[in-house]
Amino acid sequence: MPELKSPHLTNIQMWQAWKEQGDIEAKKSLIENYLPLVDFVTNRMAIGLPKNVIKDDLASNGVMGLIDAIEKFDYKRGLQFETYASWRIRGSIIDGLRQGDWVPRSVREKAKRVEDAYQVLEQQYMRSVSDAEVSRYLQITEKEFTVMLQDISVASICSLEDPIREEESETRMSLLVDDKAKKPEQTVHEVYLKESLVKGIDRLTEKERTVVSLFYYEELSLSEIAEVMSLSPSRISQLHSKAILRLRGVLAKHKDQLMQQ
Incomplete structure (x- = not known):
């Protein structure tokens, strides 16, 4: 897994501020903190794909998956967000590939x-x-x-x-x-x-x-x-x-x- 950025708030404080108070700035901080996950999943999935698949497009879809994961994740359950988010990011990228009908x-x-x-x-x-x-x-x-x-x-x-x-x-x-x-x-x-x-x-x-x-x-x-x-x-x-x-x-x-x- 990639090394995540260090926020000014602790990880749990960001989740509490976003989930309990609806703090948009905390949500933005979470997105920024976990952006390396998008790069990690995108780079991994890009290997072996046709040359007509643009990596930036994969990353854009991946960011949408990350945002979806942050919105749906229940931090109180003690699950690992990185694992959950990785699958959401991957799923969002694959949805984008399907919509582009990249497989003949x-x-x-x-x-x-x-x-x-x-x-x-x-x-x-x-x-x-x-x-x-x-x-x-x-x-x-x-x-x-x-x-x-x-x-x-x-x-x-x-x-x-x-x-x-x-x-x-x-x-x-x-x-x-x-x-x-x-x-x-x-x-x-x-x-x-x-x-x-x-x-x-x-x-x-x-x-x-x-x-x-x-x-x-x-x-x-x-x-x-x-x-x-x-x-x-x-x-x-x-x-x-x-x-x-x-x-x-x-x-x-x-x-x-x-x-x-």
């Missing part, structure tokens, strides 16, 4: 084909399937499958940020952040979702699990992960894409069950 339709279609293949095959065999099995299902060579993964690698960054329900803004990964009290039935859905994620992660290969862990929990960039694992950045990108597409299959099944309720 052909790439989205390829991603959906691979996702469907993983979902069908892993449900059929009840295990992690190999590249060869997926290639046969798609009726392409393993070399063509590798190229396809490379093509869709830039699209996989948004995969875990899709809404749980089409009409809602809450995303799959946001469920890992406890930002407010949940209704009992919603809690049941979330418990089942987390169980589904655990099962999905268990089906990943060792290298895929490592990439997911380092990227989403240790917050390393793909290039940093490549260095840690002594693999090429393109190989790490492929592992990340395969892991996300496998998990999407698990989460799609969960989403279908939610929609039926």
Whole structure:
């Protein structure tokens, strides 16, 4: 995480002034204090994106996410704001990318084909399937499958940020952040979702699990992960894409069950 600026008030005093008294200056101070988070998330997400994506646009969307986080965060619950805000910033940046429709339709279609293949095959065999099995299902060579993964690698960054329900803004990964009290039935859905994620992660290969862990929990960039694992950045990108597409299959099944309720 980046080093935050030191305000003239303590962190808790700023939160108290903003939340308890509606002090706009305190809110501005909080925004300024946590702006390095926007730079941190923006720089991390910018790696691997197409050259037509302007970094300043990502940062602008990120600032909106930070402001939203500051407005909604309940400091009294003792949760870590940096973690909560990072997901809000990330979500806001991804919303901006979606609105810009930066992923070509052909790439989205390829991603959906691979996702469907993983979902069908892993449900059929009840295990992690190999590249060869997926290639046969798609009726392409393993070399063509590798190229396809490379093509869709830039699209996989948004995969875990899709809404749980089409009409809602809450995303799959946001469920890992406890930002407010949940209704009992919603809690049941979330418990089942987390169980589904655990099962999905268990089906990943060792290298895929490592990439997911380092990227989403240790917050390393793909290039940093490549260095840690002594693999090429393109190989790490492929592992990340395969892991996300496998998990999407698990989460799609969960989403279908939610929609039926």
